[in-house]
Amino acid sequence: MATIEMRSVSKKYGNVEVLRDIDLNIADGEFIVLVGPSGCGKSTLLRMVAGLEPITGGDFTIGGKLMNDVPPRDRDIAMVFQSYALYPHMTVGRNMGFSMEIRKTPKRERLGPVAGAAATLGLDKLLDRYPKALSGGQRQRVAMGRAIVRDPKAFLFDEPLSNLDAALRVEMRLEIARLHQRLSTTMIYVTHDQVEAMTLADRIVVLDAGRIQQVGTPLDLYERPANRFVATFIGSPNMNILDATAVEGGMQIGKSPVIAAPKGAVQLGIRPEHLGLAHQGAGDIDVTAQLVERLGSDTNIYTESPDLGSILLRVHGNVDVNAGDAIGLTLTRDKLHFFDTAGNSIARQS
Amino acid sequence: MASAFRPSPVMVTLKYAAILGYVAFALFPLYWLVKIALTPDALIFSDGTALWPSALTFDNFRKVIFQSDFMGYFTNSVIVSLSTAAATTLIAAAAGYAFSRFRFRGKGIVIALMLLTQMFPLLMIIAPIYKIVSSLGMLNSLTSLIVVYTAFNIPFATFLMQSFFDGIPKDLEEAAMIDGCTRPQALRLVILPLTLPGLAATLGFVFTAAWSELLFALMLISKNDAMTFPVGLLTFVSKFSVDWGQMMAAGVLALVPSCLFFFFIQRYLVQGLTSGAVKG
Ligand SMILES: Nc1ncnc2c1ncn2[C@@H]1O[C@H](COP(=O)(O)OP(=O)(O)OP(=O)(O)O)[C@@H](O)[C@H]1O
Ligand SMILES: [Mg+2]
Numbered sequence: 001m002a003t004i005e006m007r008s009v010s011k012k013y014g015n016v017e018v019l020r021d022i023d024l025n026i027a028d029g030e031f032i033v034l035v036g037p038s039g040c041g042k043s044t045l046l047r048m049v050a051g052l053e054p055i056t057g058g059d060f061t062i063g064g065k066l067m068n069d070v071p072p073r074d075r076d077i078a079m080v081f082q083s084y085a086l087y088p089h090m091t092v093g094r095n096m097g098f099s100m101e102i103r104k105t106p107k108r109e110r111l112g113p114v115a116g117a118a119a120t121l122g123l124d125k126l127l128d129r130y131p132k133a134l135s136g137g138q139r140q141r142v143a144m145g146r147a148i149v150r151d152p153k154a155f156l157f158d159e160p161l162s163n164l165d166a167a168l169r170v171e172m173r174l175e176i177a178r179l180h181q182r183l184s185t186t187m188i189y190v191t192h193d194q195v196e197a198m199t200l201a202d203r204i205v206v207l208d209a210g211r212i213q214q215v216g217t218p219l220d221l222y223e224r225p226a227n228r229f230v231a232t233f234i235g236s237p238n239m240n241i242l243d244a245t246a247v248e249g250g251m252q253i254g255k256s257p258v259i260a261a262p263k264g265a266v267q268l269g270i271r272p273e274h275l276g277l278a279h280q281g282a283g284d285i286d287v288t289a290q291l292v293e294r295l296g297s298d299t300n301i302y303t304e305s306p307d308l309g310s311i312l313l314r315v316h317g318n319v320d321v322n323a324g325d326a327i328g329l330t331l332t333r334d335k336l337h338f339f340d341t342a343g344n345s346i347a348r349q350s
Numbered sequence: 351m352a353s354a355f356r357p358s359p360v361m362v363t364l365k366y367a368a369i370l371g372y373v374a375f376a377l378f379p380l381y382w383l384v385k386i387a388l389t390p391d392a393l394i395f396s397d398g399t400a401l402w403p404s405a406l407t408f409d410n411f412r413k414v415i416f417q418s419d420f421m422g423y424f425t426n427s428v429i430v431s432l433s434t435a436a437a438t439t440l441i442a443a444a445a446g447y448a449f450s451r452f453r454f455r456g457k458g459i460v461i462a463l464m465l466l467t468q469m470f471p472l473l474m475i476i477a478p479i480y481k482i483v484s485s486l487g488m489l490n491s492l493t494s495l496i497v498v499y500t501a502f503n504i505p506f507a508t509f510l511m512q513s514f515f516d517g518i519p520k521d522l523e524e525a526a527m528i529d530g531c532t533r534p535q536a537l538r539l540v541i542l543p544l545t546l547p548g549l550a551a552t553l554g555f556v557f558t559a560a561w562s563e564l565l566f567a568l569m570l571i572s573k574n575d576a577m578t579f580p581v582g583l584l585t586f587v588s589k590f591s592v593d594w595g596q597m598m599a600a601g602v603l604a605l606v607p608s609c610l611f612f613f614f615i616q617r618y619l620v621q622g623l624t625s626g627a628v629k630g
Contacts, residue, residue, distance in 0.1 A: 052524050073530045085521035089543045102530040102539075146529070 002063035002153040002186060003028050004049065009058035011044055011210075018044055019210045022058070029184040033197045035233070036207035042190045045207070046156050049188060051075050062153060073102075078147035079156040082163065084139045086131040086146075093118075093127035096145045117145040121175075137168045148179070154186040162192065169193075176200060194236045198222075206230050228343040231269050237300065239269045239337070240311050254307035256284045259331070262346045265338035272300070272314035276330035277321070283328025287311055289321050303327065380605075387411070387598035394594055410599035419574060420600050423582030427561060428607060430492050430578055434499040435557040438507050439549060441500070446511025447537075451520065464505040472502075472565055480569050490573040498570070499560045507552050514548030515541075550615035557611055561604075579604050
């Protein structure tokens with residue numbers, strides 16, 4: 001149980017700065033998800049929290065205590081690795097109890113916590129097996145079990161589910177959510193998966209090129225992205241970004257009617273699910289359907305406009321549009337996002 | 351469909367024949383060694399190339415063990431080979447671990463230098479080595495052999511150990527350190543057990559190399575009581591004759607330690623201990 005605080009934390013490898021000006025306050029029991037494109041420094045940040053990577057600038061505290069130079073073993077955090085990192089020469093039981101073994105807890109006292117964690121994760125019957133005799137999903141559970149047994153101040157996860165198949169991933173995602181509900185321990189979770197991020201997080205931290213782009217609740221980021229990067233990164237499929245021309249009374253995209261827009265806006269963003277389907281000429285813009293993906297619950301229509309390039313539209317259910325059809329698109333006015341030349345969001349005038 | 355996966359009996363027979371042929375070819379000299387060792391002296395030349403000796407005797411072994419200096423050579427060899435294997439493996443393991451896990455200044459240069467030492471034929475440096483050892487007053491000592499062998503085996507052994515450490519995911523140590531280990535503890539409790547096959551392979555390799563080394567032993571040792579067994583073997587060659595029977599008997603005895611050694615470490619060699627560590 002602890003708050004985690006970072007004040008202008010930075011990380012350099014030689015002359016290369018991979019993280020800078022990281023300011024983040026994580027409340028006790030909060031579930032924080034780190035997202036960002038590959039190579040943006042998510043793992044590095046997590047490893048700095050764990051103590052596996054030295055911090056080259058700024059202050060980092062856990063529970064108010066400065067941790068910059070504290071070795072991993074004294075930080076009282078547990079980490080679940082993407083590779084699981086199970087000790088191959090130890091049985092599942094010993095793997096899970098290893099932290100207590102190191103701390104010289106007598107064997108009898110180790111059994112309780114190990115059995116408890118094993119029971120919650122459905123590993124009871126596997127305690128005497130070696131990791132090589134486990135399936136990927138079981139190994140993942142053992143890795144989680146090893147962390148749970150620790151009863152740490154915070155859990156760190158680095159893409160823990162990325163090696164599992166889709167069904168197992170959903171199951172483990174729920175498992176992690178339940179775990180957080182039950183233990184309400186601080187968790188920091190790195191993922192590439194939008195759904196994991198949106199469903200698990202109390203707050204999401206979006207990183208790009210070593211900087212925090214935005215911190216907020218999942219819906220915050222979805223509804224009020226701070227800039228174009230966050231707008232396109234959060235939400236799946238990605239937000240459409242359309243170049244606009246300023247005109248009297250607002251802006252115009254392509255040959256659309258004039259749209260009310262704040263001053264300085266040069267681009268307009270709209271999520272595929274906020275576009276409406278209309279007959280050619282009846283919508284705000286006219287496009288041609290290029291490709292139609294039918295997902296059952298939804299239909300993705302990839303369209304092309306001569307002035308605006310490609311635009312993706314997502315409609316609920318199944319619609320009768322085929323590749324090559326000329327269609328119209330309507331923009332839901334209160335779902336529009338506006339960006340200035342620097343790519344920052346400009347609030348809608350109300 | 352199943353028949354598609356069942357190899358035809360002809361193919362199986364051919365494969366076994368090929369393996370058998372190869373094994374016979376590889377083991378034949380060994381057989382010949384044993385055969386001559388067991389043939390009575392008088393019959394060695396009259397038996398000639400007959401595959402089976404017409405009479406068997408353990409005379410040669412008896413003479414080698416009780417009436418020659420062979421046991422002395424043998425002991426010397428055991429001392430030199432074991433010490434070399436232990437020293438080399440220890441140093442190579444430490445160096446290999448450092449190369450595998452740490453980034454430090456000059457790492458590339460050290461690796462390049464070690465590779466460089468492997469490029470020269472031994473013959474080229476045997477004279478300078480002799481000079482160095484003699485000016486240190488270490489000629490005719492087993493220590494000189496141990497030092498020289500260790501020095502020459504370290505580069506290769508280091509690369510061997512490094513590749514074993516490279517095969518052990520870094521995550522394992524990190525997980526151990528998060529679980530509460532210091533780095534030495536992580537090394538002892540997690541990395542060491544997984545490196546046993548590597549250590550065994552390196553020990554075995556260096557042991558055999560030192561056991562059969564002749565060139566340096568010949569140059570650096572001239573006194574009978576410090577001779578190792580390969581040099582000692584040459585004492586069976588006198589000016590006018592070669593005592594084939596005893597020489598072969600000594601050769602057979604010399605095989606024993608290598609065989610024993612590999613017998614003990616083979617269980618580590620065959621185990622793929624890291625399987626199951628990470629996703630796979
Ligand atoms: N030892 C190192 N030396 C130099 N640069 C490094 C080192 N380790 C990582 N980096 C760089 O730091 C940056 C961040 O790496 P990191 O592993 O944190 O990315 P990530 O966000 O976790 O990416 P991914 O999503 O692919 O896992 C990368 O650009 C990487 O090249
Ligand atoms: Mg990563």
